[in-house]
Structures are given as C-alpha cells and as structure tokens.
Amino acid sequence: MTSDDILIGMAGAGGDGVISAGDSLITAAALTGYHAILTKSFGPQIRGGESSFKLRVAKAEVFTVAGTLDVAVALNWDDFFRFGAELPVGPKTIVIYEADHPVGPEGPKFGGVRPAAMVPAPVAKIAKEVAGTEKAKNTVVLGLMAGWFGFIPDALLTGIRKKFSKKSEDVLAQNERAFLAGREYAEAHPLAEAQPLAPLGTDASPKILTDGNEMCGAAAIFAGCSFFGGYPITPSTEIMQYLGRELWKYGGVVFQAEDEIAGVGAVVGASFAGKKAMTATSGPGMSLKSEILGLATIAELPLVCVNVQRGGPSTGIPTKSEQSDVFQAAFSAHGDAVRPVLAPTTVADMFATTVEAFNIAEELQTPVIILSDGDIGQRKEVVDLIDTSRFTLIERRKPTSLELEHYQRFAMTESGVSPISEPGMPGGNYLASGIEHNEAGAPTASGAIHARMNEKRIKKLSPLKSRRDLFEVFGDPKAAIGVVSWGSVSGVAREGLRQAEQLGVSAKLLVPRLIYPIAQQVYDEFFASLRGGFVVEQSHQGQLYRVLRMYVDVPRSVESWARSGSNPFTPVEIAERLRDIAMAAQRNQSGNHEPAID
Amino acid sequence: MTSDDILIGMAGAGGDGVISAGDSLITAAALTGYHAILTKSFGPQIRGGESSFKLRVAKAEVFTVAGTLDVAVALNWDDFFRFGAELPVGPKTIVIYEADHPVGPEGPKFGGVRPAAMVPAPVAKIAKEVAGTEKAKNTVVLGLMAGWFGFIPDALLTGIRKKFSKKSEDVLAQNERAFLAGREYAEAHPLAEAQPLAPLGTDASPKILTDGNEMCGAAAIFAGCSFFGGYPITPSTEIMQYLGRELWKYGGVVFQAEDEIAGVGAVVGASFAGKKAMTATSGPGMSLKSEILGLATIAELPLVCVNVQRGGPSTGIPTKSEQSDVFQAAFSAHGDAVRPVLAPTTVADMFATTVEAFNIAEELQTPVIILSDGDIGQRKEVVDLIDTSRFTLIERRKPTSLELEHYQRFAMTESGVSPISEPGMPGGNYLASGIEHNEAGAPTASGAIHARMNEKRIKKLSPLKSRRDLFEVFGDPKAAIGVVSWGSVSGVAREGLRQAEQLGVSAKLLVPRLIYPIAQQVYDEFFASLRGGFVVEQSHQGQLYRVLRMYVDVPRSVESWARSGSNPFTPVEIAERLRDIAMAAQRNQSGNHEPAID
Amino acid sequence: MSTCASFAVADFKSDLKPIWCPGCGDFGVLQSIYRALSAIGRAPHEISFVSGIGCSSRIPGYTTAYGFNSVHGRALPIAQGIKLAHPELLVLAAGGDGDGFSIGGGHLPHAIRRNLDITYIVMDNQIYGLTKGQLSPTSPRGLHTASSVFGSLEDPVNPLLYVLGYGARFVAQGTPADMAGLSTLIEAAIRFKGFSFVNVQSPCITFGQPDQQLKAHKAGMTSLASVGHDPTNRIKAMDLAQAYGSTLYTGIFYQDPDAGPTYEEAVETRRTQFSGKPIVPRQRILENFIPR
Amino acid sequence: MSTCASFAVADFKSDLKPIWCPGCGDFGVLQSIYRALSAIGRAPHEISFVSGIGCSSRIPGYTTAYGFNSVHGRALPIAQGIKLAHPELLVLAAGGDGDGFSIGGGHLPHAIRRNLDITYIVMDNQIYGLTKGQLSPTSPRGLHTASSVFGSLEDPVNPLLYVLGYGARFVAQGTPADMAGLSTLIEAAIRFKGFSFVNVQSPCITFGQPDQQLKAHKAGMTSLASVGHDPTNRIKAMDLAQAYGSTLYTGIFYQDPDAGPTYEEAVETRRTQFSGKPIVPRQRILENFIPR
Numbered sequence A, B: 001m002t003s004d005d006i007l008i009g010m011a012g013a014g015g016d017g018v019i020s021a022g023d024s025l026i027t028a029a030a031l032t033g034y035h036a037i038l039t040k041s042f043g044p045q046i047r048g049g050e051s052s053f054k055l056r057v058a059k060a061e062v063f064t065v066a067g068t069l070d071v072a073v074a075l076n077w078d079d080f081f082r083f084g085a086e087l088p089v090g091p092k093t094i095v096i097y098e099a100d101h102p103v104g105p106e107g108p109k110f111g112g113v114r115p116a117a118m119v120p121a122p123v124a125k126i127a128k129e130v131a132g133t134e135k136a137k138n139t140v141v142l143g144l145m146a147g148w149f150g151f152i153p154d155a156l157l158t159g160i161r162k163k164f165s166k167k168s169e170d171v172l173a174q175n176e177r178a179f180l181a182g183r184e185y186a187e188a189h190p191l192a193e194a195q196p197l198a199p200l201g202t203d204a205s206p207k208i209l210t211d212g213n214e215m216c217g218a219a220a221i222f223a224g225c226s227f228f229g230g231y232p233i234t235p236s237t238e239i240m241q242y243l244g245r246e247l248w249k250y251g252g253v254v255f256q257a258e259d260e261i262a263g264v265g266a267v268v269g270a271s272f273a274g275k276k277a278m279t280a281t282s283g284p285g286m287s288l289k290s291e292i293l294g295l296a297t298i299a300e301l302p303l304v305c306v307n308v309q310r311g312g313p314s315t316g317i318p319t320k321s322e323q324s325d326v327f328q329a330a331f332s333a334h335g336d337a338v339r340p341v342l343a344p345t346t347v348a349d350m351f352a353t354t355v356e357a358f359n360i361a362e363e364l365q366t367p368v369i370i371l372s373d374g375d376i377g378q379r380k381e382v383v384d385l386i387d388t389s390r391f392t393l394i395e396r397r398k399p400t401s402l403e404l405e406h407y408q409r410f411a412m413t414e415s416g417v418s419p420i421s422e423p424g425m426p427g428g429n430y431l432a433s434g435i436e437h438n439e440a441g442a443p444t445a446s447g448a449i450h451a452r453m454n455e456k457r458i459k460k461l462s463p464l465k466s467r468r469d470l471f472e473v474f475g476d477p478k479a480a481i482g483v484v485s486w487g488s489v490s491g492v493a494r495e496g497l498r499q500a501e502q503l504g505v506s507a508k509l510l511v512p513r514l515i516y517p518i519a520q521q522v523y524d525e526f527f528a529s530l531r532g533g534f535v536v537e538q539s540h541q542g543q544l545y546r547v548l549r550m551y552v553d554v555p556r557s558v559e560s561w562a563r564s565g566s567n568p569f570t571p572v573e574i575a576e577r578l579r580d581i582a583m584a585a586q587r588n589q590s591g592n593h594e595p596a597i598d
Numbered sequence C, D: 001m002s003t004c005a006s007f008a009v010a011d012f013k014s015d016l017k018p019i020w021c022p023g024c025g026d027f028g029v030l031q032s033i034y035r036a037l038s039a040i041g042r043a044p045h046e047i048s049f050v051s052g053i054g055c056s057s058r059i060p061g062y063t064t065a066y067g068f069n070s071v072h073g074r075a076l077p078i079a080q081g082i083k084l085a086h087p088e089l090l091v092l093a094a095g096g097d098g099d100g101f102s103i104g105g106g107h108l109p110h111a112i113r114r115n116l117d118i119t120y121i122v123m124d125n126q127i128y129g130l131t132k133g134q135l136s137p138t139s140p141r142g143l144h145t146a147s148s149v150f151g152s153l154e155d156p157v158n159p160l161l162y163v164l165g166y167g168a169r170f171v172a173q174g175t176p177a178d179m180a181g182l183s184t185l186i187e188a189a190i191r192f193k194g195f196s197f198v199n200v201q202s203p204c205i206t207f208g209q210p211d212q213q214l215k216a217h218k219a220g221m222t223s224l225a226s227v228g229h230d231p232t233n234r235i236k237a238m239d240l241a242q243a244y245g246s247t248l249y250t251g252i253f254y255q256d257p258d259a260g261p262t263y264e265e266a267v268e269t270r271r272t273q274f275s276g277k278p279i280v281p282r283q284r285i286l287e288n289f290i291p292r
C-alpha cells in the first residue's frame, strides 16, 4: 500500500545535521512537485543544542504538521524526548532509531502508546563505514527514507550533489555513498509496516518553496513597496532580511533603525513622502510602535505593519507561535483610532494578504496591520506557484490639478478619503500632524470638527465590511455546525473539517482574512444556520471570539475554544469536537452543548 | 426668589484676570461651605490669549458645569464668542457685559436665543475710577456678583485681602475699593431677573478645595506610595507636580524621567524593590508605556498607572477631556495580558479610586490602570472633606520564613497570588523576567507551563468581578429604563437622572468604577429589569459599550450613546432622552426605541 | 529638481498665525529660517519640514513647506524616512530641547552616524514650554521649575558636546538675539552636504530663566570667530562646547572640511550596484522561489 | 546593611545552566562578575542585577542575586528605580551592545548625568547575538551580516567616547580574554561611588567577526596602564577612546578622583530637608486641602 500523505519527525543532537536533513527532504519534495510543510524546533541554546523537524509531504495541499507522526526518527533518545509533545508518537507510528542507542524489551515510553514498529538502524555505523565520518549520519537517514518510504530518491540525490558541489570532491563522494548505503540498507531490510509515498501523476503544477516571512517580503516588492524600516525580532526578522537581500534590487531602501519606534517613524516619513512603505515586528515591537501607528491614523498616512505573533505577554515565548495579539492589533492606540487588521491563512496566502494590505492602506490612507504568526512566518512550505496576474494594485488617490487650486488635504468627501499630495508636488503643500485638524490641516480644538474628523476617519473604512472576498467558507454552507478559525490555526481547522466530513459530520468553516473591523453581516449570515460550533484560536482568552462579540450577536451555542500558544491544536481534535457537537445536537435539539475541552 | 444652584460663565482677553476671578469665587464658595465646580478654558496660545471659566456653586453636591449658564459675563464680545458652545447662553441666562462694548438693538446672536436679560455694566470705567487701573476689572466683577447674586460678599472680601496682602498697601486698597464699588453699583442697579444664591444653613460640613490630579497624588501618599516616575504631559502633569511638592516630605522620591518608557521602567524597578509605586500620563504616554506595562503583568509586579484621558487619537486635543482610551487601557499589551482598569467618578472619588488601585495592585500583584479624564483631573471642586479612616490599606503578600525555605516566586496557589519577596530579603532571591517562566522563575518554552501561567495570571483577577462596592446604582433599582455611565460623564448622568425623575421618569443609573475586567453579573442584574436605556460616554465609538458586549449579553434595547470629546453631554439631554425612551416604551411595550441622537 | 525662480521671505510664510507667547525666542528662529530658505532658493513644495511636539515644534506649520508636526521626540526618524524616500527634497527637522535631547535623545546619535543630508534645528530654551514649565534636560542643576520646586538634582546634558562626540560633521549654535547671524548659520547648515545640527538658544519668555532672555543674549554672546576658533578642529570645538550653559558661543563649532558620502548617496551607490544585473521583474518575483 | 560573612564564587552561581554557545565571551564575563562580587563581599540577596534582552542579558539568571531579565533596552531605567527605592542595595545593570546603545541608547546619557551608584556592564560583541546575527550599532561600517548582506552603510557608535562625553565618572574597558583584569575592573567599578560603565569586548563566537575572538583579543589588547594613561584625565581618555574599533585598550579610561554626590545622596539630602518640619501625617493629608 502507498500513502498520499506522510508526516515525518526527526530529532538529534546539535551537529547531527537534523535540520539539514529536513531541508534536503523538503527541497526534494518541491523539486518533484509534492506539497510539503516543514517546521523546525530547537532547544533554548542559540547554537549547538538539540534540534528537530517535522515534515509533511503530500500529493494534495496540506495545512499543518500538527498530529501524530507517521515516521519518527530518533538519532538519540534524550534529544528526541526533549521535544516531548512536539513529536507525538502514536499507535501507527514507525519509529526508526539509531541502533547505537538500543531500547530495552519494553521499549521507550511514548506516553503509554505502542508504536506500529520499532526499527533500529545502524546509522552511525553506516556513516562511518562508507563516509568515514559520523557527520554523514543525516545523509544516511535520507537514504533510509528513500528506501523505506519511496521518498523521492532522484531528487534527493540531485539535491545532495548540488549541496556539496562547492565542497571538495571527497565530501561529495562521501555523501553520495552515505545516501546510497542508507538506501541499500533499507532495501535489504524491508519494513512491512511502511506505506511508501505514492508517486505523483504528471499533472503536478509548478511549485515554489518558501515561508510566510519571505512571501510577505516578496509581496511587498510586488505591490510596489519601496521602503522598509524595521528592527530585528523573532519571528519576524526574516522579513527584513529577505528585503535586505532583495528590495535594493528593485530600487527600494531597507532601513534597520535603532529601535521599533524609529523603524515605524521612518516608514511614516517615507509614506508622507509618497512611497509605499512597510515595517515588520512581533509583540514587543508592536507595543513600542503604538504611538506612531496612532499618528499614522490621524495623519491618514498609508503604511503596512506586520506583526508575526509569538507567545506573549512581554518577551513571552519568542520561538512559539500564538494568536494573542488580536486585542492589541485592533485596540492599542489611544483615542478613537480604528485601523484594518488582516491575517493570512497559509504561507501562500501571506502573499495575497500582504498585497491586499498595501491596497487597503493606499486606497483608504490608513495603517494596516497584518497579524501573521510564528507558524506561518517561519514554516517552510511547498506551494503552488501563485499567478500574480490576478492581483490589481491600488495607488493612492493624488489630487487633481483642480483640487490643487484650493487644496485641502483632509477635505470631506463622500467616501471619507481625501486626495493626498506629497512633498515635491507644487500646490499640495500642507501640514501633516497628530493634532486634531480641520480640512486644511490647521490645528483645532473644536468639538464639532473633532467629531466630523473622527467620523471621516472611521467611515472611510466601512467598505471593508462588505469585502466578502476577505472571507472564505468551507464545507456545507447550510450546515448546522460551524467553526470560525483564523491565521495558521485555520489550516488545522480546514483539515479538521475534512476529517469530520469523513466521520460523516456535516459542518462548515469560516476563515476571515479581515480580522478588524468586524464584518458583522458576514458573521450573521454564517451563524444564521448554526445550532452549535466554536471559534477556535491559539490564545488563552480567545481574543477573536471576544472581538466578534463586540459587534456581532454570536449565538450562545457558538463557543470560544481557546488555548495558549506552544500547545498546538490538531485536526483530529477539531474533527472530534465537531462530531461531539453533532451528536449532542442530535440528542438535544436545543443544542445546549457542554464543551468537552475548554 | 433665591437659588440653590448658580452657574456662571465669564470670558475676557488675556490680562483681564478672568481666571483669577474664577479662582477667587470658588475659594469664597469653599470658605463658606458651598459645593462648587470650576473649569477653565483657554485659547490655543500658551500665554496672553483669551480665557474663560465656568463656575457652579450650589448648596448640594453637583457634578458638572455642563448646561446653560445662569449668568454670563462678557468682558468683550470677541473673546466671549471665541468659546462658542463652551459658554451656552439660553433663555434664562442673565448676560452681563462690559458697557464699553455696547450691543445694537438686536443684541448679539446667541444662536437664536434671547437671554433673560442683557445687562451692560461699566466695569472698566468703575475700575479706572476707583482703582486707577483697568487691572482691577476682575475685582469689580466680583463686586457685581456679590451685589446681584448675593455671592458670599464676606468671603470674597476676605479672599481679596489675603490675595493682595503680599502686594503693596496701595494695590490692596485699590482692590478693596474696586470690589466695594462693584457691589455698590449692583445694589444701585437692582436686577429683577437675578435669583441670588440662597444662604447656607449652619450644617455645612467641612469642605476641601481641590482637583482630581491633586486627589490622585494625595491618595498615593495616603496609600503609602513612595516612588513616582513620570514625564510631563497635559492633562496629567499636575499629578507629578503635586507629588514633586509633597512626596519628598513623606520620604518618597519623585523621578522625572527622560521619557514615559523610562518613567514606568523606574516604577517597575521600584516595585521590584518592594515599594508601592506609581506613574501618570495621558494617551501618547500610555502608548509608549505599553511594553513595560506588559512586563509588569508577566513579572507580576504591582504598580499604578494613571491615564488622565484627553482627546485622541495621537496628539489629538490635549486640552479637552475624552473617554476614548478604554480599548487601550484594557488591550494595549500584546499577549494574553489582563490588567484591572479603574475609573474615578468625581474629583473626590479620585481619592478613593487611587487608594483602591494601590490596594488591588498590591494584593493581586498586577499593574492597575486608572482611567481618569481631563475633566476630573483638572477641574477644581469644593467637596466634603473625606474621612480617610474608612479606608483599609493592603500590603503585598510577603513570603513567610517557611515559604522562603524553598522559595518559588511564582508558586501556584489557590488564589493565583504567590508570595513576593524583594531584594534585601535573604532566601527570597529570584529572577524576575518578561520571559515565560516556571514557578521558580526559570525561563521556559513549555506549552504546558505557559498555559498554567496564563491561567494563574488571569484567574487571580477574578475576585474583582464580585466587588460590588466598585459599582454604584442610583435611582430606582427596579426601573425599566437604565443608563450606564462612567468617569466624569457619570456626574452628568447623575444629574440627568435627577432631572428625569423630576420629569416623572423612573430610571436608574449604573456607574462602574471597575472598568475591566468586566463584572458580568453586575451588569446582568442591572440589565435584567430594563426595557430601554443606553450606555453614555465621551468617545466616538462608545468604547465601554463595546467592551461590555465582549462579556455581557447587553440587551438590544440598551444602546450606545457616544460622542467625541470636546462636545460635552448635558444633564438636560440625558433627562430628555430618558423621558423619550420612557414615552416610547409606554407606546410600544416591546421597547424598540429609535434614538433621537446618535 | 531645484527651481530657478527665486523666493522671497513671504513665500515661506503660511497663513497660520503663530500662537507663541509675545516675546518668545521662536519668532526670531522662524524669521531666520524664512531668510535662510529664501537665500537657498528652493521652492516651498520641495522642502519638507518635520518636528516633534512642543512650542518650538509648531514651527513647520508657520511655513509653506510640506510640514509634519509629528509626535514628541520623533522628528528625526520621520525626517530620515522622508529623505531616504525622496532624496531630492530639502529636509529640515526641528524641535525643542525636551523633544530632541530627552524623549528623542536616543535617535540623535544614529541620525548623526548615518549622516543623511538633513538640517536639525533645536530651539533650546532649557525648559518644557508647551507643558508649562517643567525641567528640561538642558535645565541647569538646581533649577526650580514646576516639576522641581525644590531644585533639580541632575546635571544638564550638553547637546553641543554630545553631537560632537557622535561625530556630527556640522555643529553650530545661534540665538535669535542675532537674527542675521542665525539665518547665516541656518543657511550654512542647509548648504552643508550631510547631517547638520544647529542649537539655537531660543528663550522662553514665559517659563524660562530671566537671565536667559534675548537681552542677556545680546549682551553676553561671543562669536566663535571672535575667539579665533578654527571650525575644522573637532577637539577644540569640544573644548569650547564645554562652556555650554556658561558662555553663549555663536557660530560654527565644527564643519567637516571634507564631508564624506551621505547615507542617501551610499544607498544610491548600493542601488546602482544592481542596475544592469539580470533581475526578475517584480511582477514575476515569485519565480525566485521555484526550487532548482 | 552590609554583611560580615564572606562569599565565595560559588555563592553567586545559580542553578540555571547557561545556554550560551560554547566559546561565547559571555562565559568569561560571568566568571569575572562572580569573582568581583566575591571580592566585594556583599551577600547575594543584597544585590540586584538587571538586564534587558539579548544573549548577554541572560546573565542575571546565572547569578544568585535578585535578578531582573527585563525587556529590550530598559535595564537602566529599571535599575535606577531599584536604586532609588532601595539605595542600600548593590545594583548592577548589564546587557548587549544593541540593548544598551541602540534601543536603549536614549537612557544612557540620563543615567549618567543623574549619577546613581550603579555599575553598568555592556557585553559588546558588535552583533545581535540572540536574534542570530544582525547589524549592531557597534558593527563596523561595511560589515556583512544577516541584515546587511551587502555591507553596512553606517559608521558605528563609539560607546567609550559617548559615555565620556556624557560626563561619566568611571569608564573602563575589558575583555574576557583577560579574566583577571576584567574582574578587577568590575570590582573597581562596583567600588566606585557613582555611575560606572564597563564596556566588555565579549566575542560572539557564532555570529561575530572571526578576527574579534578571544584569541585575537589576547594577542592585540593593550592595557591603558602600559601606555601610561592617567585615568584622571578625561580629555586624554577621550582621545584614547577614539581608537575604539581599532585598538583594544583595556583598563580604566577615566575615573573621577573626586566623585561628586550621587543622585541618591541628593535625594537623601532633599528628604532630610523636611525632617523636623511640621508635616501633616499622611493619614490626615487631606487637611492640606481645607481652604484657609
């Protein structure tokens, strides 16, 4: 039997080359045309500590590596178990382990489960024998994967050749030998339990290999961003680093500022000067940027601010994904400052979301926050090449020469959006400021003007609430059971929905890309058919659920299912909860469901 | 006929001594034992621009100067009208104006209304005649007030004597003459329309003259605060300035930092070192403090942070009060960081609220935000002397010597509050940090610990939600019509409720001092009897209303009545809206009321 | 992009009437800026003038330039963003001593080491004017203010010495008591290619010290030229800068004779590095991610 | 409040195992701090050790002092709050070059001019370690890092020169390549009454420049004593500080021979000003508001 979908987890000590093996595997998947997701995890050390990866390779699009492993590879047990729940072994898992670290008759304790098979493999021995060095252990593992799981041997071999082509002939040859030896070992020791990866048809669409942070940077360039100002912070730094390699080539500037305040300050300056501009950070940086984001709101200056969320509060858990900055994204500014908040749903969607963010920022002259998360930002994915011809780019509304005759920067208009000039444009001269101002930009303390200006700044965002294209509904639109989910967790929910459907449960899923302002109607419609469901998200408080309640009459039967970061949801859990709700609803038409988990 | 309650407004040019007249009047009221409120308003200039005051003097407690003037004094029309709606003249207003600035037969246009009387008074002429200088104009006006409105002549005269006692004999004599001449002029030109201030009985309780910012500072000292760190910003600066004069005397330190971040940083340091500590600021400063406030939450360090709200967003309108920082107060931190937010209801209540804030901070080891507003912070009031013996002060829970044996700073306890040590205490040594940590304080990335710690930090605040003493209900607790109001606006609502009752409307008012977390039960109970009502507040979005909805099923018939700052509500408006709702409810039992204003 | 037309002082004057106190030093600074700009000859729309918050920070609004009265302490980050986004603009930044040396003090060394062609004018009145008279970072030790009724406990900062230490290539000081001199300094600062800093002793008549007003300046100011200072000598400049707070030196403390490349020039060089190289057009940028 | 018992290096060592990369310079700094503290002889619970965020900022957790690993750039404000609240404590602050000179750079001049008795140790590795190798404010111009793949376009800051310009009364530099020297410096800094600053060239073995590692330090460092430097000469110290980035001088650049009063002493004086004066007890503070 073959498999369309394999989830592999591997762990080892620093220097075991675990990460490099993961990279090789996903590159091979990409070269061949499979879909894939790779996540990496490290001990607290900056360098030299234990490391692990999880890799999922599949024929169809997949959205998460959460869930029980199909294949677990332990180069040593101590390091493997350091990752605990991150590498879950279940009754269907094939565990391959370094034969140098044997297990007793009982086997290691995987929280009480017995894996499908425990397979010792003399990885170090083979490496030393054929390559003369234990450094080749990871390459031996690649060979084992190729042999046992049909794991794209040709692409792997090509990859190894490319990777070591700049090293000495010797090293290249050693690694080729290690790979082939691993494969031969596997072939010589067939594994009854293994379900090799099914070969792809010929219709595999072209793929790209990337991550959410890179997609953000690439989308910024695509959208015409020419200025990036920022300050390093995990897990957003790669956006600045990507742009630092690429944006220059497109005539832009990347400015590493002295802190996050200066970073977004420079972005506001660049925007005032007429350019599309972006900054990126994570929670602590968002906190520091609050004041200048408020300035951008009242000065009606477009900009995009990316928050790649990590575990909070404060420094929190920088390396773990969380979705706990919704409140902050929507509400950190003082005063009545409303700003759009978008969230990508997948790595690939980060491209579209970023383009959308620029469009909204420029069209509505507002800062736009992108709430990405560490998971989307940093996990590597193989996804279909995105057709960029489907995107329209929006440029800001410059004043006409007629409008420049008696130019009023903050003129009241039907839409609330005023024509915006920029330095260098004769006749467009005006005073931008954080002080409340009249239509001409002159400071004022008038209550009447203040009320009108607040109204203008908020009203201009209303069209967003009708942007149904910023929402996706999956499953049966008439289903009585529904889920709302967003960001990286929405991928888990999509798979959960799929699994629930396989269990015979009819349900639906709403995934918003527009997080704020709340599109009340969209939710009302989604909730209308529901007799049960939940809003599932990775935060302790269930922040999106709470923000929904501010504007939407969320039915009582739709509950919050919230969980702090560093505790991933799995598709199975979601499917099971959907099934439970379905069963409870059957038993009790009134649908008053007591949640199994909360 | 006499009056129990007089509202006076006066305006003039810079140098006319308008502000000084207002100060003299309220001091006289205080010395005599009346209740009084004084607000001041200035043109945009730092100095030398037009200025005005509104003063209300009454026998009973009063809460606002909003509403139509009983007496308007215009030293010149240009400056008077510069204050526009801030000095509203109505059909019952007696307008006294400088005879040097005569009005035509039509009189000036007060938005179409005809005042009860237009009374020219030769103020400048009298001043020059009796004092030899126009500088005495304001003293002449005091005399007029004394003569026409029975305005506490003795106290005023004493006040004048005190005020000028340090100046030359001449100046004192001039001003005495000016006062007496004004009074004589008034007596010689009786004013039929005037209803003089009714004399007080002998039962006037002892009074203090103060403002909200001073009450905050005084309460901090009372509560045992020994460290203040801050940075000047309107309208909160006076808290730092008051403490700068007083806290030293009580052994404390006032630290003017280089910015708001350093200000709250030093406060966190002082708190870590075991002291009760406070910072104060307004919107822009709050934005800057977000990051360190989040640190205080995760490090579980007590501190009090006062936000004297002003018009936002950004620099906004610094001199005008607003209530638009609720979202920020509750939600500016990244991550799942919940912190208590309190709001004072009156100037006097700022004392109690600040003491409460220290108690909550110390007991629950959390930052507490006080959402004051420009109105409460800066208006002067004569209020009853507060009996401080009714306050209990809470000190933080230090570890016992037993607990110090295996000290765990973040030990899991029933309440979620752990014993807290401080430098200098042997055996209590620990690592405070913004990183997620285990019970001992060691950094961790564990999802299990993170979830437990989030739970602990949020659970420990739960008792607040049962603190009914942080809520006041006025009016008939069974009424079918109700209002929720907070901060300075709650005073307007109290008077509105009183007026509505006079109109025969039965209604009730809920005033929360605990703004966040939301005490769901308290609201549920309040809403239970309602068939109509509103949440009235001074922000464009109606922020408290929205935050309520997050946790409470606010009945549909309870609407948000929100208005941007610099546009005060008046008691009359509130009373009328209550009456309208009552009438609509009578007409239509279902109570689907269309609001008159929104 | 520079224009040929010439511009009079009036061309730089906006319709907003200054709301400074009568007698505030900032009036003279504003006049000097008008004069310097008219001498420079760039059109108002080619000028961008950024400030923070404070009495002094109101200044851009009184000019016809593209003004930005931003938030407290952030004039320099914003000005740098503008200059990098649009290098042909003439970019001015201005603000108070609190704005520049207290809340914004962390941005100054970095602006200087980057060396963008921006002129930064601080109206140093040793007080917080807008918030009505609190201690500023340049207030002398012991000063009694609204926030230090018993006297300040700290030494003041020395802005001249600091910026010289930061490696600033153009450092000058002036006073509106000598408006001709001040406008010449500002003009020189603007003409200097690179970051230029002008500290203006601009008295606050309302909250400032009585002995620091224009009259006292007129009596006490000493031109650096008159003491024979060579403005290419940084160490000597630092030595003279020590007198900050006692002697009011006016003129150019330091001017780098061979100002290096500015940051925006380095940026331009960086960009040209790629011109001619085969670069995937931005519409096809995703092709860069196809594994090969 | 100082204790009589004596404390060994081991008494300052906590249970947390450092997670620095093997070979990181910070190990040596930690050792030197242990040694200096044991020489000082204050009990761990009388010491408060504050840092920001960074690899280096993890250091308080490895000691038994009351530690505070705060947020990026804010060690000094927090340290000042601690010291003012509790002046008898021995207060140390520490962190990286990014923490201290970039995001936290605005706090340094003010901490110095206030002159609290705090010792501030910067582990200067010319790189952002924790975030994996971006440009730091002390990175040399042209440096290629993860965030400057084509080379940095900015001059670095010169921390030694800056703090001398800020008027710091104790300024030293050391390297863990000379651990004996470094612990002596840290001890002297702690003993100095007033704000003391120790810049430690603490190599990042993972992301730092290969020619800035301990071995190179050992070979190239020059003790200030060996060049006959008189640490009471601030101007000479500034001159030598110019060599930052080229010559690695170790030792004391400047130590004020007659350190003035510290801020906390001034605070104490201020307080005693009121002792004996009739002050309404705090329980009756509201009586101050009764008009008379």
Ligand SMILES: Cc1ncc(C[n+]2csc(CCOP(=O)(O)OP(=O)(O)O)c2C)c(N)n1
Binding pocket: B231, B232, B233, B234, B260, B284, B285, B288, B315, C053, C054, C055, C056, C057, C071, C072, C095, C096, C097, C098, C099, C100, C123, C125, C127, C128, C129, C130, C131, C136
């Ligand atoms: C973040 C923030 N903090 C504080 C303030 C209040 N504030 C406005 S101007 C100012 C200082 C003014 O002093 P300075 O910069 O010297 O300018 P000046 O008014 O003296 O010209 C302060 C503290 C603010 N607007 N924003």
Ligand SMILES: Cc1ncc(C[n+]2csc(CCOP(=O)(O)OP(=O)(O)O)c2C)c(N)n1
Binding pocket: A231, A232, A233, A234, A260, A284, A285, A288, A315, D053, D054, D055, D056, D057, D071, D072, D095, D096, D097, D098, D099, D100, D123, D125, D127, D128, D129, D130, D131, D136
């Ligand atoms: C507000 C904020 N911005 C950014 C970061 C991310 N960050 C953590 S440490 C660091 C810099 C580390 O460099 P340095 O201070 O030199 O310390 P090192 O790691 O080199 O010892 C950065 C940018 C953060 N934690 N908080």
Ligand code: SF4
Binding pocket: B046, B047, C019, C020, C021, C023, C024, C025, C026, C055, C056, C125, C129, C130, C203, C204, C205, C206, C207, C208
């Ligand atoms: S307060 Fe001072 S600085 Fe402000 S306008 Fe008046 S004189 Fe000028």
Ligand code: SF4
Binding pocket: A046, A047, D019, D020, D021, D023, D024, D025, D026, D055, D056, D125, D129, D130, D203, D204, D205, D206, D207, D208
């Ligand atoms: S990354 Fe550099 S600074 Fe950080 S622990 Fe490793 S060697 Fe030290």
Ligand SMILES: [Mg+2]
Binding pocket: C054, C096, C097, C098, C123, C124, C125, C126, C127, C128, C129, C136
């Ligand atoms: Mg100033």
Ligand SMILES: [Mg+2]
Binding pocket: D054, D096, D097, D098, D123, D124, D125, D126, D127, D128, D129, D136
């Ligand atoms: Mg560093």
